Amino acid sequence: MVDKKKILFVHHGSGMGGAPQLLLKFLVRINLEKYDPVIWCIRKSSASNLFESRGFKVIINQNACPFLHISDGFYGVRHPHLIFKMSWEQIKSYRTAKEIFNAEKPNIIYLNSIVIPGILKAAAEFPAEVIVNVLEAVCDGYTGFRKKLLIDKSLKWGDKFVFMLKSEAEKWGVSDKPYITVAYDFIETEKFRNIPVNNELKEKYSINKNTFLIGYLGRFTKAKGVHHLLHAAGMLKRKGYDFHLLLVGPVPENSFSGIKAKFSASLGKKPYIEQLREIIKNENLGENVTFTGEMSDVAKIVAQFDALAAPFTEPHFSRLCGEAATAGKVITAFDICGPGEEIINNETGFLVNPFDEKEFSEKLEFLIENPEKRKQMEEKAAEYALKVFDADTNFYKVMGLIEEELNNN
Numbered sequence: 001m002v003d004k005k006k007i008l009f010v011h012h013g014s015g016m017g018g019a020p021q022l023l024l025k026f027l028v029r030i031n032l033e034k035y036d037p038v039i040w041c042i043r044k045s046s047a048s049n050l051f052e053s054r055g056f057k058v059i060i061n062q063n064a065c066p067f068l069h070i071s072d073g074f075y076g077v078r079h080p081h082l083i084f085k086m087s088w089e090q091i092k093s094y095r096t097a098k099e100i101f102n103a104e105k106p107n108i109i110y111l112n113s114i115v116i117p118g119i120l121k122a123a124a125e126f127p128a129e130v131i132v133n134v135l136e137a138v139c140d141g142y143t144g145f146r147k148k149l150l151i152d153k154s155l156k157w158g159d160k161f162v163f164m165l166k167s168e169a170e171k172w173g174v175s176d177k178p179y180i181t182v183a184y185d186f187i188e189t190e191k192f193r194n195i196p197v198n199n200e201l202k203e204k205y206s207i208n209k210n211t212f213l214i215g216y217l218g219r220f221t222k223a224k225g226v227h228h229l230l231h232a233a234g235m236l237k238r239k240g241y242d243f244h245l246l247l248v249g250p251v252p253e254n255s256f257s258g259i260k261a262k263f264s265a266s267l268g269k270k271p272y273i274e275q276l277r278e279i280i281k282n283e284n285l286g287e288n289v290t291f292t293g294e295m296s297d298v299a300k301i302v303a304q305f306d307a308l309a310a311p312f313t314e315p316h317f318s319r320l321c322g323e324a325a326t327a328g329k330v331i332t333a334f335d336i337c338g339p340g341e342e343i344i345n346n347e348t349g350f351l352v353n354p355f356d357e358k359e360f361s362e363k364l365e366f367l368i369e370n371p372e373k374r375k376q377m378e379e380k381a382a383e384y385a386l387k388v389f390d391a392d393t394n395f396y397k398v399m400g401l402i403e404e405e406l407n408n409n
Contacts (some may be wrong), residue, residue, distance in 0.1 A: 004036040008106035012042045012066045012113045018319050019135055020047035023112055025186035027056060040100055062094040064087035065117040086124055093118030101126040108402055114154045124157035129405040132158040137168050137315035137337050158399050164317040167341050178396040181401050183394035184342065185322040189386055192326040201246065203295045205290050212243040212368045215305035217320050219249050220273055225311035227279055232361035234283030241368055245289045248301065302327040307367045310339055313355060318342060323388040328382035330374055332363045348381035
């Protein structure tokens with residue numbers, strides 16, 4: 001009988017974002033005859049429900065707190081006091097983690113993010129190997145102190161690291177170290193290949209079948225840069241191009257709430273979604289732009305676009321860039337950390353100088369005007385995706401890191 005090795009995964013989040021979906025794609029590929037995966041979720045949420053629905057053992061213990069570092073949606077006038085709260089609660093996180101580790105006795109502790117330093121400290125003191133998944137670029141924040149602290153402690157307490165971006169490993173000064181690997185994504189390429197071409201989206205939203213269809217998939221926050229995309233679309237409109245832009249993602253309510261709302265309202269600032277609608281009106285894009293709300297079948301949706309846009313303004317790993325390439329679609333993005341590494345400029349997509357709306361518009365115009373060149377780029381994108389974003393390829397990279405640790409131990 002094989003002596004199974006227990007891997008305790010620690011998941012930090014509370015929603016159905018990219019992190020739990022990436023983790024699930026890793027979990028379903030684990031050989032359950034050799035390994036016993038257990039997931040500790042520090043929040044009861046749709047993410048923990050997802051893991052449980054797939055039959056995995058889930059521990060839900062909420063006596064832990066993340067130490068957030070991502071600027072998108074976090075840094076602002078209402079947040080400085082939360083730093084002290086999160087810092088204090090790392091003590092509670094540390095104590096809770098020690099209890100769970102002692103009860104579960106894992107061979108490997110796999111932290112799905114660096115935002116739980118209290119738990120990482122406890123993991124470092126437990127007789128198990130510690131692997132840390134660096135999901136996102138660490139933002140500078142207000143002064144850069146928190147960024148330095150998270151990186152320093154992660155390198156001190158972690159044994160091996162999985163980076164989503166090589167450029168982030170370079171910033172940490174460890175890109176050439178044997179204890180790191182880079183796994184760009186876990187995209188199930190077979191789901192994006194050989195999808196029959198259809199016009200369901202165009203039919204649903206009454207768009208002419210010959211209209212050039214541009215897609216954006218994501219949330220609507222300022223960091224996502226949709227305002228830049230709309231201004232670029234306005235330039236296309238003024239040149240008379242026949243196009244339609246579908247904005248796919250959860251559309252927030254039209255009002256603020258809480259302290260930040262009152263402060264912003266006192267300055268005359270509108271909610272971001274209202275700012276976008278105002279741009280649509282001013283750019284005369286009413287017949288060219290549609291908010292669709294959330295859609296679930298990403299592969300089927302992406303396959304129907306003629307081109308995609310990722311106008312993000314803050315460094316982060318862009319899943320959309322990988323999904324576009326996997327589907328064999330050309331994507332245009334600003335040349336920032338994340339997209340700047342996931343796209344081969346002028347080959348699999350276009351990288352635009354931040355935040356040049358005119359150049360962004362010109363790249364979209366090029367794709368409309370040059371269908372043959374676009375087709376060549378689509379073929380290169382699909383080839384590139386298979387090498388870089390494929391779930392199986394990256395699973396074996398990470399699993400190799402885990403097995404190396406177990407063998408060394």
